[in-house]
Amino acid sequence: MSNENKMTRRQAVAGLGTTLAAVVAAPALGNTTNNTMEAKPLEDPTTKYPKPPFMEQSQPWPGLASKMNPRPDHGETSYKGSGRLKGRRALITGGDSGMGRAAAIAYAREGADVAINYLPAEEQDAQEVIALMKKEGVKAVAIPGDLRDENFCKRMVDEAVKQLGGLDILVNNAARQQTRKTILDVSSEDFDATMKTNIYAPFWTIKAAMPHLKPGSAIIGTTSEQAYDPSPDLYDYAQTKAATMNYVKSLAKQLAPKGIRVNGVAPGPIWTPLQVSGGATMEKLKQFGGQTPMGRPGQPAELASIYVQLAAADASYATGQVYGSAGGGGQP
Numbered sequence: 001m002s003n004e005n006k007m008t009r010r011q012a013v014a015g016l017g018t019t020l021a022a023v024v025a026a027p028a029l030g031n032t033t034n035n036t037m038e039a040k041p042l043e044d045p046t047t048k049y050p051k052p053p054f055m056e057q058s059q060p061w062p063g064l065a066s067k068m069n070p071r072p073d074h075g076e077t078s079y080k081g082s083g084r085l086k087g088r089r090a091l092i093t094g095g096d097s098g099m100g101r102a103a104a105i106a107y108a109r110e111g112a113d114v115a116i117n118y119l120p121a122e123e124q125d126a127q128e129v130i131a132l133m134k135k136e137g138v139k140a141v142a143i144p145g146d147l148r149d150e151n152f153c154k155r156m157v158d159e160a161v162k163q164l165g166g167l168d169i170l171v172n173n174a175a176r177q178q179t180r181k182t183i184l185d186v187s188s189e190d191f192d193a194t195m196k197t198n199i200y201a202p203f204w205t206i207k208a209a210m211p212h213l214k215p216g217s218a219i220i221g222t223t224s225e226q227a228y229d230p231s232p233d234l235y236d237y238a239q240t241k242a243a244t245m246n247y248v249k250s251l252a253k254q255l256a257p258k259g260i261r262v263n264g265v266a267p268g269p270i271w272t273p274l275q276v277s278g279g280a281t282m283e284k285l286k287q288f289g290g291q292t293p294m295g296r297p298g299q300p301a302e303l304a305s306i307y308v309q310l311a312a313a314d315a316s317y318a319t320g321q322v323y324g325s326a327g328g329g330g331q332p
């Protein structure tokens with residue numbers, strides 16, 4: 001027994017020697033790579049993007065990013081990949097606009113094959129994303145359909161698995177947000193649609209995806225600062241975001257032994273179609289993001305790297321976490 005122990009220790013020390021040698025060699029390699037990249041000038045985050053006041057605008061739900069003024073930045077011209085998700089296969093709901101689109105562009109530039117889901121009314125936004133992803137030479141799959149239908153959620157997962165040849169990353173990002181001044185203004189139809197989109201759809205989608213997710217896979221849910229500090233006019237929506245934060249933590253514990261990580265992203269006020277198609281009052285919209293310490297709303301592009309980080313293999317110890325991005329406010 002003691003001999004065995006000694007052997008083990010000797011082997012361990014030998015192994016450590018190899019590891020240390022590798023570590024010592026690493027900086028030289030790292031430097032070579034870093035030196036080939038161009039240095040970017042420092043950017044002041046307070047002046048990087050538009051600030052309020054914004055012009056009055058409203059669109060019929062679900063709204064199009066292409067019709068917003070100013071147009072949101074989803075990283076179309078700025079996101080640069082470095083192969084972090086090479087060979088991964090991802091399904092992103094609400095991938096036509098907002099955070100979902102920023103994640104889709106970033107995933108494709110990181111080398112992943114990506115399927116996006118969206119509502120048929122959003123085909124125009126979706127086609128812009130598909131074209132951008134195809135430019136990266138990855139598979140780009142469009143799966144339009146309404147997530148409030150359990151059968152569609154199942155079909156969507158089946159279709160993604162079929163077209164991508166499997167599934168490693170699932171981003172439950174789509175949501176319904178409609179401002180209502182009081183609880184008396186929230187109809188049962190409203191309440192039902194919000195619950196179906198924001199709570200049932202991820203439940204149905206995750207269940208359908210489970211048989212396909214192998215150890216190393218990742219599930220990401222988009223929650224919100226609303227989960228922790230709900231606005232009075234978002235009675236139904238805010239509680240779904242608390243539920244999202246909660247399922248992320250419960251499922252993370254359940255799936256950690258299977259090697260599947262589950263994490264959340266909690267955005268603050270972000271300039272997306274959801275806000276101009278019933279998500280915010282006109283007063284709120286004109287001053288959107290102005291109350292944050294940063295003095296402006298975030299742009300979807302500013303959250304893309306968080307979705308990448310949570311999906312990437314090097315974040316292997318992060319599960320049950322909620323990463324925030326809220327311009328100085330919010331509580332992830």
Ligand code: NAD
Binds near residue numbers: 148174177226275
């Ligand atoms: P967005 O409008 O760009 O994206 C929401 C997407 O949800 C839509 O593009 C649409 O495709 C999808 N969707 C809604 N109902 C659907 C249905 N029944 N079937 C299929 N798809 C449906 O807006 P966004 O702000 O990028 O929203 C993305 C996520 O970010 C949501 O989960 C939202 O709750 C969250 N969020 C947004 C903000 C913000 O200020 N914009 C803040 C916190 C959290």
Ligand code: MG
Binds near residue numbers: 063065118125
């Ligand atoms: Mg959209």
